[in-house]
Amino acid sequence: MAIEKIIKILRKETKNFNPTLIKQIIIKHNKDPFLILICCLLSLRSKDIVTINVCNDLIKKAQTPKEILNIPLRELEKIIFKIGFYKNKAKVLHKVSKEIIEKYDGKVPKTEIELLELPGVGRKTANLVLGLAFNKPAICVDIHVHRISNRLGIIKTKTPEKTEFALKKIIPKKYWIEWNDLLVRWGQNICTPISPKCSQCKIKKYCKQIGVIKHR
C-alpha cells in the first residue's frame, strides 16, 4: 500500500531533520503530559523557533498547574510575551491549570472528550497530547499534515478537521501518531508551503502534486 511505502521512505529521509517542537520538549524535559499540553497551547499560531525558547523559559519557572497559577497573570504575560497572542495565551494557561486542579486533581485528563472540554484546547492540541503524552492512537492535523496529505492526493479535504477524519479512514491506526511527526518535518524541510522541493522529494512517485503550481 502506498501509505506504508511513504511512511517507510519518510522515516529514513527525516532521520537527520530537527525534531518537532514538542519532541524537543520531550527530549529535554521528559514525557510530562502537562508540559506537552501547555507547550502545544503556546505553539498555536506561533513560529516554532520563537516558541521553543519561550517554552523553555516558562518551564524553568513552572512545571505544574499549581506553579503556573502561582505566577500572577501580568508576570506570566512577561515570560511569554515573545510569542503571538501572548495575552490571550497567558489567560488560557491560567484557566487550563485551574480546571486541571479543580476537575482532575492536578493531572491532565487522558480522554479526547475531557481534553476538548479544557479551555483553549481544540482537536489539534487534544490529538497531540493523546498521542505524545499518553500513546493513544490519534492523528494531529496541523497545516503541514493538512497540506501534504492533500498534495499527495490520498485525501481531498478543505479543513484540518475533515483531513483528520479522512486520514483515519485510510491510514492504519498503528501509524496515526507518527503521521504528524513525519509530515511536519517533511513540510518544514522539503514539501514547504510555497514552492516545494519536488525535485529532491523521495516520495514524488507516490505524489499527485495536487494544487502545486510552482516547485523547485
Ligand code: SF4
Ligand atoms: S512531490 Fe512535491 S508536492 Fe509531492 S510530497 Fe514531494 S515535495 Fe510535496
